[in-house]
Amino acid sequence: MEEGKMDENEWGYHGEGNKSxxxxxxxxxxxxxxxxxxxxxxxxxxxxxxxxQNIVDFGKNVMKEFLGENYVHCGEVVQLPLEFVKQLCLKxxxxxxxxxxxxxxxxxxxxxxxLPNLTRLQTYRFVEHRPILCVExxxxxxxxxxxxxxxxxxxxxxxxxxxxxxxxxxxxKWRQISRYxxxxxxxxxxxxxxxxxxxxxxxxxxxxxxxxNGELIYGCKDARSPVTDWSELAHHLxxxxxPSNGLASGPHCTRAVIRELVHVITRVLLSGSDKGRxxxxxxxxxxxxxxxxxASPFSRSLRCQGKNTxxxxxxPKGCLLYKTLQVQMLDLLDIEGLxxxxxxxxxxxxxxxxxxxxxxxxxxxxxxxxxxxxxLSTEDDGTVAFALTKVQQYRVAxxxxxxxxxxxxxxxxxxxxxxQRPVVPSSRSRFAFSVSVLDLxxxxxxxxxxxxxxxxxxxxxYSKTVCAKDNAVMSTRFKESEDCTLVLxxx
Ligand SMILES: O=P(O)(O)O[C@@H]1[C@@H](OP(=O)(O)O)[C@H](OP(=O)(O)O)[C@H](O)[C@H](OP(=O)(O)O)[C@H]1OP(=O)(O)O
Ligand SMILES: Nc1ncnc2c1ncn2[C@@H]1O[C@H](COP(=O)(O)OP(=O)(O)OP(=O)(O)O)[C@@H](O)[C@H]1O
Numbered sequence: 020m021e022e023g024k025m026d027e028n029e030w031g032y033h034g035e036g037n038k039s040x041x042x043x044x045x046x047x048x049x050x051x052x053x054x055x056x057x058x059x060x061x062x063x064x065x066x067x068x069x070x071x072q073n074i075v076d077f078g079k080n081v082m083k084e085f086l087g088e089n090y091v092h093c094g095e096v097v098q099l100p101l102e103f104v105k106q107l108c109l110k111x112x113x114x115x116x117x118x119x120x121x122x123x124x125x126x127x128x129x130x131x132x133x134l135p136n137l138t139r140l141q142t143y144r145f146v147e148h149r150p151i152l153c154v155e156x157x158x159x160x161x162x163x164x165x166x167x168x169x170x171x172x173x174x175x176x177x178x179x180x181x182x183x184x185x186x187x188x189x190x191x192k193w194r195q196i197s198r199y200x201x202x203x204x205x206x207x208x209x210x211x212x213x214x215x216x217x218x219x220x221x222x223x224x225x226x227x228x229x230x231x232n233g234e235l236i237y238g239c240k241d242a243r244s245p246v247t248d249w250s251e252l253a254h255h256l257x258x259x260x261x262p263s264n265g266l267a268s269g270p271h272c273t274r275a276v277i278r279e280l281v282h283v284i285t286r287v288l289l290s291g292s293d294k295g296r297x298x299x300x301x302x303x304x305x306x307x308x309x310x311x312x313x314a315s316p317f318s319r320s321l322r323c324q325g326k327n328t329x330x331x332x333x334x335p336k337g338c339l340l341y342k343t344l345q346v347q348m349l350d351l352l353d354i355e356g357l358x359x360x361x362x363x364x365x366x367x368x369x370x371x372x373x374x375x376x377x378x379x380x381x382x383x384x385x386x387x388x389x390x391x392x393x394x395l396s397t398e399d400d401g402t403v404a405f406a407l408t409k410v411q412q413y414r415v416a417x418x419x420x421x422x423x424x425x426x427x428x429x430x431x432x433x434x435x436x437x438x439q440r441p442v443v444p445s446s447r448s449r450f451a452f453s454v455s456v457l458d459l460x461x462x463x464x465x466x467x468x469x470x471x472x473x474x475x476x477x478x479x480x481y482s483k484t485v486c487a488k489d490n491a492v493m494s495t496r497f498k499e500s501e502d503c504t505l506v507l508x509x510x
């Protein structure tokens with residue numbers, strides 16, 4: 020960043036999550052990512068610099084290793100003029116969703132991360148003039164825990180995302196339960212993946228966003244966002260998928276365009292030959308849990324029709340979903356098995372607080388940190404070293420459970436061969452595409468007690484309300500069938 024040349028008018032609000040806010044440059048293919056904090060919890064400039072540098076190091080030394088060079092963009096920490104940051108903050112304030120305004124942008128340190136704008140294809144430093152479509156998916160956890168430390172039977176049957184949906188709707192975070200289930204998306208089975216993507220399009224929540232030329236055109240900010248409109252989305256997408264037109268508008272057109280989008284995204288998600296070491300984690304991982312979630316409407320409807328649930332076809336090893344899932348599975352013990360180990364580390368730190376640095380709890384996230392993550396043994400020898408390894412693996416797994424995947428698609432000519440990028444065909448066009456992963460900030464050590472409590476809350480809410488309801492329906496059905504038998508008996 021050239022300090023003297025920073026002008027807030029060249030930057031626009033792009034988006035935000037719980038911990039950071041992103042602004043995009045109008046001409047150049049870059050974004051600035053600022054940290055956010057609750058109003059009364061300001062940190063020193065030095066702490067903020069260190070925090071950002073840790074994010075960059077973790078991306079470089081750990082996530083690039085696991086997920087592969089091409090998928091991970093670590094960016095760099097930049098120092099900005101304080102006046103620029105202050106003016107920028109004022110400029111974008113009105114565009115921020117109300118539900119995110121409980122935290123303030125850090126305007127005091129002057130530090131931020133500078134990253135490529137992943138909603139544009141990664142080829143040129145300057146914005147391309149070809150139209151670009153970008154789909155961002157936050158897939159969440161794609162497996163059911165296989166740990167023998169799990170005490171709630173429900174956790175072996177229903178995935179966390181599907182259980183959590185009920186608590187989120189009850190607390191007003193979202194309006195309605197999504198039909199999306201991460202296990203369908205991660206199945207590698209095209210039919211299930213199509214269903215998962217369609218479900219995300221029906222109820223995007225914070226799991227799906229679509230950008231056209233870098234502008235958000237689809238996705239909801241919070242429960243108050245208007246209901247998603249497929250015909251409007253199809254209107255935006257039609258020129259990408261049916262460039263020579265010939266397709267009338269109306270529900271038929273909408274369905275055709277959405278189908279094309281879903282098929283292209285599925286193909287892209289199943290593609291990839293990028294190297295990364297996540298594949299090698301698998302050999303060490305124990306038996307996996309069920310491949311199907313008991314709450315997925317897709318599997319349920321097949322069961323109701325008396326059909327077998329389709330087997331997971333398995334994800335190709337080179338694809339980003341596969342690698343992400345492998346990193347998620349570093350959560351070998353589940354939070355129930357991990358929590359006692361966290362407590363062991365805590366007790367040790369209470370006695371020897373000065374050891375926090377040696378244990379690399381707050382970094383540095385270097386090669387040595389990465390190497391320790393590769394030890395997949397689950398045999399507890401009672402040591403702090405064992406507990407610490409499992410705690411760090413859990414933090415990395417949680418990071419992979421909360422990251423997002425960005426897919427950028429740019430139409431290319433039928434015979435374009437000079438383009439170095441991979442190409443995905445749809446029925447009437449072809450797209451050069453890039454896949455990236457974002458939000459790879461290592462989850463803090465301190466969040467583990469919160470994870471433990473939240474886990475209990477999600478399961479107990481689901482068991483009490485949904486299961487109780489299901490049981491009531493079952494018992495009514497059972498009663499009806501009893502009544503029915505009785506009638507038949509009489510006849
Ligand atoms: O716990 P979860 O599964 O609800 O995930 C949180 C996310 O909620 P979600 O369920 O995706 O709507 C949550 O997303 P939102 O703020 O709800 O958009 C954050 O990503 C949070 O991460 P962090 O604490 O900001 O680092 C996430 O917290 P972590 O659990 O990843 O720490
Ligand atoms: N490099 C990037 N290029 C384009 N858009 C980005 C980039 N990084 C982030 N974004 C956008 O900004 C949004 C918020 O960023 P991010 O997910 O990193 O925030 P966060 O606060 O860390 O998220 P969380 O709520 O998961 O903690 C993303 O959902 C994405 O739309």
